[in-house]
Amino acid sequence: MTYSLETAEHPERLRRVAIDPVSRVEGHGKVTILLDEHNKVHQVRLHIVEFRGFEKFIQGRPYWEVPVMVQRLCGICPVSHHLAASKAMDIIVGAKKLTPTAEKLRRLMHYGQMLQSHALHFFHLCSPDLLFGFDSDVTRRNIVGVAAEHPEIAKRGVLLRKFGQEVIRITSGKRIHGTGAVPGGMNKSLTIAERDELLKDIYQIVAWSRDAVHLIQKVHIQDPGLYNSFGIFRSNFMSIVGHNGDLDFYHGSLRARDDNGKIIFDGVDYQQYDKYIEEEVKPWTYMKFPFFRSLGKEHGWYKVGPLARIQNCTQISPLCRARAQGVRRLRRRLTDARTARLPLDADDRNAARGGGNQEPAAR
Amino acid sequence: MNAPVKKKLKVATTSLAGCFGCHMSFLDIDERLFTLLEHIEFDRSPLTDIKEVHPECDIGIIEGGLCNAENVHVLRDFRKNCKILIAIGACAINGGLPAQRNHLPLSAILEEVYHTSPGLSNGLIPNDPELPLPLNQVHPLHEVVKIDYFIPGCPPSGDAIWKVLTDLLAGREPELGHGLMHYD
Ligand code: SF4
Numbered sequence: 001m002t003y004s005l006e007t008a009e010h011p012e013r014l015r016r017v018a019i020d021p022v023s024r025v026e027g028h029g030k031v032t033i034l035l036d037e038h039n040k041v042h043q044v045r046l047h048i049v050e051f052r053g054f055e056k057f058i059q060g061r062p063y064w065e066v067p068v069m070v071q072r073l074c075g076i077c078p079v080s081h082h083l084a085a086s087k088a089m090d091i092i093v094g095a096k097k098l099t100p101t102a103e104k105l106r107r108l109m110h111y112g113q114m115l116q117s118h119a120l121h122f123f124h125l126c127s128p129d130l131l132f133g134f135d136s137d138v139t140r141r142n143i144v145g146v147a148a149e150h151p152e153i154a155k156r157g158v159l160l161r162k163f164g165q166e167v168i169r170i171t172s173g174k175r176i177h178g179t180g181a182v183p184g185g186m187n188k189s190l191t192i193a194e195r196d197e198l199l200k201d202i203y204q205i206v207a208w209s210r211d212a213v214h215l216i217q218k219v220h221i222q223d224p225g226l227y228n229s230f231g232i233f234r235s236n237f238m239s240i241v242g243h244n245g246d247l248d249f250y251h252g253s254l255r256a257r258d259d260n261g262k263i264i265f266d267g268v269d270y271q272q273y274d275k276y277i278e279e280e281v282k283p284w285t286y287m288k289f290p291f292f293r294s295l296g297k298e299h300g301w302y303k304v305g306p307l308a309r310i311q312n313c314t315q316i317s318p319l320c321r322a323r324a325q326g327v328r329r330l331r332r333r334l335t336d337a338r339t340a341r342l343p344l345d346a347d348d349r350n351a352a353r354g355g356g357n358q359e360p361a362a363r
Numbered sequence: 364m365n366a367p368v369k370k371k372l373k374v375a376t377t378s379l380a381g382c383f384g385c386h387m388s389f390l391d392i393d394e395r396l397f398t399l400l401e402h403i404e405f406d407r408s409p410l411t412d413i414k415e416v417h418p419e420c421d422i423g424i425i426e427g428g429l430c431n432a433e434n435v436h437v438l439r440d441f442r443k444n445c446k447i448l449i450a451i452g453a454c455a456i457n458g459g460l461p462a463q464r465n466h467l468p469l470s471a472i473l474e475e476v477y478h479t480s481p482g483l484s485n486g487l488i489p490n491d492p493e494l495p496l497p498l499n500q501v502h503p504l505h506e507v508v509k510i511d512y513f514i515p516g517c518p519p520s521g522d523a524i525w526k527v528l529t530d531l532l533a534g535r536e537p538e539l540g541h542g543l544m545h546y547d
Pocket of ligand 1: 072075177380381382383384385426427451452453454455459460516517518
């Protein structure tokens with residue numbers, strides 16, 4: 001990792017600019033930037049300012065409370081924490097395999113989570129920047145501004161999120177902080193009426209999701225210079241991958257690649273995570289800094305999340321594949337693929353080099 | 364004759380020691396958000412990039428209790444600038460889940476999380492002046508400022524939040540009827 005901007009040599013001589021609080025993101029943070037008299041940046045830090053101590057206070061509680069406690073880490077992605085804790089508790093109670101129904105319901109619950117959280121991120125939080133520009137008027141640059149000028153886009157965002165939340169409610173009992181998953185399985189079934197209620201809208205939801213991909217393609221085409229470089233940084237990445245390296249949101253083994261797409265480790269049982277990952281503490285944030293033990297803290301840091309999952313997996317569903325292909329074609333039309341590093345590039349390069357025995361992802 | 368256009372009420376929201384679940388529940392009013400936007404405008408909120416509460420803000424909605432000095436500062440600022448202040452959710456009302464740490468000494472928790480827990484390559488307790496000082500215990504909002512209304516729940520449902528806001532907009536005393544008042 002380039003640490004050059006982490007700590008300035010003489011902070012006392014520099015001017016401080018703060019973005020406090022950081023808004024339109026999921027979490028509590030602030031950014032501080034130190035500049036010299038020529039406005040040259042010497043230090044940039046993202047401070048996670050909140051400390052709560054879940055690690056400690058869940059100790060000693062009844063084990064079955066943990067899935068409902070830890071989801072309160074985050075009310076935006078509660079299901080992910082709920083399921084992670086439930087999976088840990090499955091192991092504790094010796095439930096090596098869930099019933100097929102329980103696993104499907106948990107998966108469905110997490111798909112609802114993925115949908116609502118991505119809708120929130122894309123429409124409610126990011127779309128104002130994409131539609132109005134980063135420097136547009138602050139009173140307009142939010143979902144209210146989008147609702148005023150692009151009512152159809154705002155409406156779809158709200159309805160996509162709503163559908164995801166309904167999937168969660170139906171599988172877990174509540175839209176936020178439900179209690180569906182329990183150690184060893186699920187405590188709620190999906191009735192036929194509930195299933196039909198979801199089926200009624202699903203094709204509309206898929207169509208709108210596709211339109212959202214078109215929207216981002218359109219925005220991209222309008223300013224390729226900006227979007228080909230914005231926010232791009234090379235890194236290792238890690239995610240779980242499912243059976244045969246498929247994209248999977250619920251279960252699988254750990255796979256990590258370097259910034260050229262080369263496998264660092266693969267097929268690792270997540271219960272062994274601590275053999276592969278270590279964490280560093282820094283004085284200026286409550287967040288810890290995980291890194292791959294094998295590469296050390298300077299070079300071992302990595303991306304996780306949606307980009308990492310997409311770049312890391314061997315294959316995804318035919319529908320997503322078609323979308324991803326569209327994005328690639330678009331990028332090729334716009335620029336030289338080697339200079340523009342968009343998501344999925346690592347796999348492109350991997351494939352170009354023969355990619356070992358890895359299938360190129362998301363072809 | 365057209366009725367004079369009513370000025371939109373300014374609504375500020377913030378998350379202190381909360382999980383954003385109460386904010387998400389606010390968004391769970393779904394399409395009713397657009398109806399609401401005919402009557403209100405958002406001021407400082409995680410949904411906007413406005414960082415300071417307007418000095419004549421009509422309604423302030425606060426999620427989360429107080430776990431650090433910065434939370435107290437933001438709460439006082441909301442009270443100073445908002446005509447009506449609403450505590451939303453268990454955390455704001457009684458500290459909620461984060462208050463589970465109240466029976467433990469703060470130093471022991473920090474020590475364990477940042478020093479002795481497994482998997483750390485180094486041990487130190489974050490102490491940069493940019494980090495707000497944690498309070499010894501997590502406190503509810505009403506211990507520090509006057510709160511006008513409380514909406515219980517973890518989180519309260521979108522329907523409960525909608526009910527309170529529409530009551531306020533109509534000039535009625537907010538009331539949570541059957542099914543809207545719950546504590547889980
Ligand atoms: S009351 Fe519940 S939903 Fe609201 S912030 Fe606290 S933990 Fe989250």
